[in-house]
Amino acid sequence: MIRMPTPFTPERMQHLKWALMGLTISWTLAALLACSSPPTNGQPKLYEQLGGPSGIEVVVDRTLDRMTSDPRTKRSFKGIKMPYLKKSVAAYVCQIADGPCNYEGETMAHAHAQSDITASEYDLMVSALREELDRAGVSEGAKNELLRRLAPTRRDIVKAP
Numbered sequence: 669m670i671r672m673p674t675p676f677t678p679e680r681m682q683h684l685k686w687a688l689m690g691l692t693i694s695w696t697l698a699a700l701l702a703c704s705s706p707p708t709n710g711q712p713k714l715y716e717q718l719g720g721p722s723g724i725e726v727v728v729d730r731t732l733d734r735m736t737s738d739p740r741t742k743r744s745f746k747g748i749k750m751p752y753l754k755k756s757v758a759a760y761v762c763q764i765a766d767g768p769c770n771y772e773g774e775t776m777a778h779a780h781a782q783s784d785i786t787a788s789e790y791d792l793m794v795s796a797l798r799e800e801l802d803r804a805g806v807s808e809g810a811k812n813e814l815l816r817r818l819a820p821t822r823r824d825i826v827k828a829p
């Protein structure tokens with residue numbers, strides 16, 4: 669009887685096993701790398717530069733306290749539940765700063781639709797925020813980046829001259 673040479677010698681099987689194991693490990697590593705966060709070139713994300721979610725809460729808290737006590741801006745906050753509003757604004761800021769926060773409130777246009785907010789009220793909020801970011805020790809770069817990201821809200825929020 670003629671015996672055909674088999675390609676599956678024990679030695680070849682061993683090689684095949686190692687090759688498969690190597691492939692499995694590389695695929696797993698590639699999948700893990702693909703799922704991890706995108707590279708930030710070693711730069712901390714904006715929300716981290718703002719002090720993280722808790723640092724942002726402090727800045728928003730102080731900014732809104734100023735808005736509710738300043739005679740030039742307080743009228744809009746009559747009857748508003750401030751602890752809830754503070755949490756919501758902090759989540760919004762944290763989210764647009766790439767933070768791990770989930771803002772579930774209204775769009776800016778919708779949230780401010782009934783308030784007839786003037787350009788000068790809006791500008792006072794931005795300067796209060798700017799001062800509170802300085803007070804919290806946030807860098808110029810991070811502060812300006814946050815204000816740049818907030819700038820498009822102006823056209824949705826300001827409804828009165």
Ligand code: HEM
Pocket residue numbers: 735741744745748753756757760772773774775779780783785789790791793794818821825
């Ligand atoms: C950078 C500017 C501003 C941002 C990012 C901002 C952000 C927000 C957010 C996230 C909410 C919550 C919406 C929700 O939970 O559904 C909100 C609500 C509110 N904002 Fe602003 N806001 C800004 C400017 C202003 C200004 C200038 C005023 C008034 C002077 C103001 C007055 C209010 C009031 C009264 C509410 C509550 C509305 C309600 O519940 O009926 N906001 N804002």
